[in-house]
Amino acid sequence: MNFCSRCGRPVAWEIPAGDTLPRHVCAGCGTVHYQNPKIVVGCVPEQDGRILLCKRAIAPRAGYWTLPAGFLENGESLEAGAIRETLEEAMARVEILRMLAVVDVIDSHQVHVTYAAKLLGSYGAGHETLDARLFEAADVPWADIAFRSVEFALRRYLDDRASGVDRLHTTAIRGLPPP
Amino acid sequence: MNFCSRCGRPVAWEIPAGDTLPRHVCAGCGTVHYQNPKIVVGCVPEQDGRILLCKRAIAPRAGYWTLPAGFLENGESLEAGAIRETLEEAMARVEILRMLAVVDVIDSHQVHVTYAAKLLGSYGAGHETLDARLFEAADVPWADIAFRSVEFALRRYLDDRASGVDRLHTTAIRGLPPP
Numbered sequence: 001m002n003f004c005s006r007c008g009r010p011v012a013w014e015i016p017a018g019d020t021l022p023r024h025v026c027a028g029c030g031t032v033h034y035q036n037p038k039i040v041v042g043c044v045p046e047q048d049g050r051i052l053l054c055k056r057a058i059a060p061r062a063g064y065w066t067l068p069a070g071f072l073e074n075g076e077s078l079e080a081g082a083i084r085e086t087l088e089e090a091m092a093r094v095e096i097l098r099m100l101a102v103v104d105v106i107d108s109h110q111v112h113v114t115y116a117a118k119l120l121g122s123y124g125a126g127h128e129t130l131d132a133r134l135f136e137a138a139d140v141p142w143a144d145i146a147f148r149s150v151e152f153a154l155r156r157y158l159d160d161r162a163s164g165v166d167r168l169h170t171t172a173i174r175g176l177p178p179p
Numbered sequence: 180m181n182f183c184s185r186c187g188r189p190v191a192w193e194i195p196a197g198d199t200l201p202r203h204v205c206a207g208c209g210t211v212h213y214q215n216p217k218i219v220v221g222c223v224p225e226q227d228g229r230i231l232l233c234k235r236a237i238a239p240r241a242g243y244w245t246l247p248a249g250f251l252e253n254g255e256s257l258e259a260g261a262i263r264e265t266l267e268e269a270m271a272r273v274e275i276l277r278m279l280a281v282v283d284v285i286d287s288h289q290v291h292v293t294y295a296a297k298l299l300g301s302y303g304a305g306h307e308t309l310d311a312r313l314f315e316a317a318d319v320p321w322a323d324i325a326f327r328s329v330e331f332a333l334r335r336y337l338d339d340r341a342s343g344v345d346r347l348h349t350t351a352i353r354g355l356p357p358p
Contacts, residue, residue: 002185002187004182006181008181036252036253073200078290102292107254109254127197
């Protein structure tokens with residue numbers, strides 16, 4: 001951030017009066033431009049015991065497998081966002097069953113919220129997806145999973161299924177994924 | 180948003196190529212400025228069966244009672260944010276026990292994440308707080324609670340305590356609070 005999005009003049013990086021952290025502050029109009037973590041919402045879509053994964057068509061981690069997920073939009077609920085992203089990326093309708101995982105992805109400035117979901121009907125590759133495929137638990141391509149938050153949610157999902165006890169799983173991840 | 184924070188030129192409000200929603204797009208450098216919901220983190224601090232509430236010193240809802248909570252910062256976990264906000268607003272140290280509530284506050288473009296917590300030691304009024312006080316469940320000032328998301332989290336907390344069953348509670352709220 002170099003310029004004030006309100007008045008167009010240059011911003012400084014300084015601690016505003018009464019604050020404790022440096023922010024982008026406009027020397028002209030005084031606006032403080034806060035930057036905060038974004039929410040990524042997605043789901044684990046299951047059908048007949050198999051899990052729907054998407055092969056990413058775009059960076060970061062193009063060519064690796066992921067769960068359908070993306071940024072929550074203003075004006076939508078977390079569940080609605082997970083449903084929308086699954087439709088966009090996997091061309092699939094899902095019924096949300098429960099919140100499965102909440103992961104602090106600290107250095108990406110993101111929080112990833114993943115739901116357990118039931119896949120309703122068909123699926124396919126959306127425009128950010130190279131391939132969409134149903135995997136048996138034994139066939140999940142662990143070495144080719146795109147993100148650690150996705151691996152965490154998938155492993156906990158399978159743990160819960162094996163134990164028969166549904167829990168909310170949380171963790172924090174530091175560091176950035178490869179490009 | 181009127182100007183591009185990257186290059187300082189005016190932005191247009193239009194649907195970028197390949198997107199489905201209008202965004203602020205810079206006609207000069209092409210940067211798309213996404214705007215997404217922010218996360219508010221807080222907790223229900225309990226000590227000897229009583230709950231710590233804060234009387235707000237600032238807008239919105241100055242003079243009304245709330246739980247210690249505020250915006251999650253880049254670089255911190257949800258739990259760390261809840262702990263920090265409780266220290267800032269209620270001058271209190273807490274131990275986080277579990278995630279209690281996740282509320283979509285749709286028209287404020289916020290998601291409120293509230294934890295159950297144990298109040299450790301003393302408390303007081305931080306600089307955004309007029310008063311901090313411990314309340315018995317029977318004495319919670321329901322008519323003077325600042326926000327619906329706070330009322331939701333408090334009521335579910337007391338429900339869980341009464342039933343002895345800890346659950347994660349979720350809901351969505353529409354509309355804006357009074358100023």
